[in-house]
Amino acid sequence: MIVTRFAPSPNGSLHLGHAYAAIVAHDLARQRDGAFRLRIEDIDAGRSRPELINEFLDELAWLGLRWDGELVLQSTRLDAYRAAGERLKEMGLLYPCTCTRAEIAAAATRTGPDGPLYPGTCRRRPPSDEGQAAWRLDMSRATALAGSLTWFDEIAGEQVADPARFGDVVLLRKEAPASYHLAATLDDAADGITLVTRGIDLFAASHLHRLLQALLGLPVPRWHHHPLLLDDHGRKLAKRRGTTGLSALRLAGEDGPGLADSLRSGRFGTGIRLSEGLDWLP
16 A cells, blocks of 8 residues: 655745645645645754644645544654664764864865765764764765665655765764654655655755665665746745745635645645745755
């Protein structure tokens, strides 16, 4: 059975881009007699706003979207993230890093999907304080252990995994229990997700997530990277740029199911368009 999910973070109100992503995941599940799950990615304590969770639930219901099973809070899974981190440490695949963002930006000579590519500074020296360190994946050792990997996207087709483009990525953060990459990969496995739907801006992340699945012995889903809603400057919609939130539309009395049908039909509103294929990347 196909199982999809929508997994927003409660660090800001949902907007039309979120609504489109939720509709894609919901409709694919319904069209194939599957299940649509809802997960809240709330482990970033510094940015998460718990009061937004009920707002999210109200807005999905207002759009006419119904999820299956219980709501899952990522914050209930901290032990699972720690256990996965310890397993990777025992495999000799993680090392502590005390470099600051400024130090990394100054030393980096290349850029990866998540920003300046880490130059491996702490891989070559003992850390001064592991308690204040992030833990990075030794990409060379990890890819050598995993070997050649592939993954399948329903739009782009079969892909040869290329996680090395991320360099020695952080998996256990100093300010949160796990990085997005580790937490999302573990969560999708725990929730039985068989089709991971998300925006094309996260296409590159799937190369890394496929590697983590191989290292941790997790099931491998299929992916469906859908286009993004863009503003009139070609940027993906974002609340910080003044994108109207769903809560404002709902409270103004707009018809939720009607708005959802408009998004399904490609009627996005003035100044909003859909990105094209794999050509748009942040």
